[in-house]
Amino acid sequence: MKFVCSKQDLVGGLQIVSKAVPAKTTMSILQCVLIDTTEGVIKFIANDMELGIETIVNGNILDRGYVAIDAKIFFDIIRKLPDNDVTVESTNSEGNIKVTISCEKAKFSILGRSGNDFSYLPDIERIDGIEISQYSLRQIISQTIFSTVENESNKMMSGELFEVDGETLKVVSLDGHRISIRKIILSQSYEHKSVVVPGKSLSEVSKILTDSTESMVKIFFTDKHIVFEFEKTLIVSRLLDGPYFNINQMLSSDYETKVTISRKDFLDCIDRATLLVKEGDKRPVIITIEDDFLEMKINSAIGAMDEKVDIVKQGKSLKIGFNPKFLIDALRAIEDDKVDIYLVNPKAPCFIRDANESYIYLILPVNFTTID
Template sequence: MNNHHSTRGLVSLRTLSVPRSSVQGMKFSANREDLLEGLLQVQNVVSTRTTLPILGNVLIETTEAGIQLTTTDLEVGMQCFVPATIQDPGATTLPVKRLTSIVRELAEEQVEFETDERCVSTITCSGSVFRIVGLSDEDFPPLPPLGSGQQFKIPQRRLREILKQTSYAISTDENRYVLNGLLFHIQSDKLTVVATDGRRLALAEHEIQWSGEELTKVILPAKAVHELERVLGSEGDVEVFVMAPEIAFDLDGTLLISKLIEGQFPNFQQVVPSDSSVRVTINRMELLQALRRVSLLLNDRNLSVNMTFTRDRMRIETNSPEIGEAKDEIPVRCDADELKVSFNPIYLMDPLRQLDVDDVTLEISDYTSPGVLRTNSMNFLYVLMPMRYRAAEDE
């Protein structure tokens, strides 16, 4: 991370509602690395399939301490601050992908930037000179202002961990649009984040101090989730503002604002089994590696593996007449003499890849009931529906 980041603070929040300058002429100079890092932060929001040219551009505005970069696709908006020396204040918009490519290839550290009244910007760096035609900043759709919404803080590292532990279970079925995002279930002292696609459910929790008095439930779209995962760091807090129909995340001078998915998320509490008769403790990496090995013999017609648990062993196997069979055994601690169940190994490997623990616990009642994967910390769980146990193929 660049050491300029520590000076960014909450500049984006403070300047978001400042009226945009109508002056087209603008002149500033900035460090190439700072400018490139800022452009890389915001460029992913821009869609390559947009029909409105202005949505392919980045809005560049001067502030007292530097410049502010903003992009949006009308659903998700990203804004970040870049330190710069301002000679003439102003604003313009330029194609963000092209501008990023130019700045990436510049040879020297100091970049001079000047825009005229016709929205033509001249970029000078050492012996390199580029002139790019832009569009008026007045045509750029403004991000919604941060109002008096309720808010909470959470460490960036922890929120990034929560997103990694849940986002893989977001549904990609557009017919079930309320499942195309993450549920933020916010209570006075706890944030619960949930994703489900109908076949599995991932849940992670964290204690917070919520400024609101009532239970709040909002759904963050998948694109915003992925952008947030990308920009979250390992230090400092992120401040979350819930101002339906939008939500905003402010972190270290970068602001992400997203529209929320409208609709009712399923009652996740009803999905989690209240009691399971068998508990199996397994080393996470041993289970993940065994599943990887057995999965090498899966095909589109057979996407399940059989699991047989005894007191101290677990056997994983698959059998396909077209391909062959695979078996693997690993040590476990199980409180039943024998139990058989079948799961989709891809769905079972997803949470194992994202967890950072030594052991996991799998709770099962029988081969027809959902399995529940937990960690010792009790702030994560994963519910997975079983598949038909292919008993005939065991013989």
């Protein structure tokens, strides 16, 4: 195998597929990237058996073939080469595979491995998929992914529900203390589909996506896999097996208190309060809701903070405690200038949602009776 490619294109391709290279594994072949030029294109593939990524890199193929190379070593070499064309060539002598990488006056020789040992991406029939912009998919992941958690006793908490219903795509995550829900309207109507995607896979997908509203992503669903196809890249992730939580049972439209508040003012206030909280300290912020203002207090070993923010209130006055991080995560994921917060009592969850329920953030309160 032999091909010539610009350093920039090589780096771009390796940055994409490296998302599927595990940091630690007992199978050393999984720490390799497969370079395959047998089909007349330069294809990079990485696969950790849960997440597989394949991308096509521009270049000139001089001799077709395939070889597996240690991904980290290969990437480190390419990044430090001059900004020029790079020639990559593999030779096989009596079963010993050597890969030569040359650029201008620099030349490296490293060991390669047979591509026969590598696990290609599963061959999945891609039919009846949905289409969404890269921007929208990246946004909807970033606005919910923080509510996933690695939980050995309940793997579903480590994934996100992707549910398609007609023209609506709903993404849901929860970690036992909060629920994040985002809905977006698709360009056309689709049949109902519901799968649970590992949060780790979605996190890596979001790192590859761009903020382009013009470039589209096709998403295909099967019983065991979800496929993301865009530009010259194909991503395949295994699904989590089993039913997701009954989210509708956890949601309520009842409330005793409704607060409308400037999102930025509320976020800045909580942000200032956390200056007095050491990392790992789960001390809550205490929020008192009165007629025209919301008062926030926090007391810690470092000091105390007390601040008031103007609000518009409907219903009863209320005093309630929250983990400040949960409020910050939700508010940072919302783009509206003002947010509506719905509350029932100091022991019931609060809901932050808009009128169309395109986003819903449920946050459980914290018992503060022994703290305040």
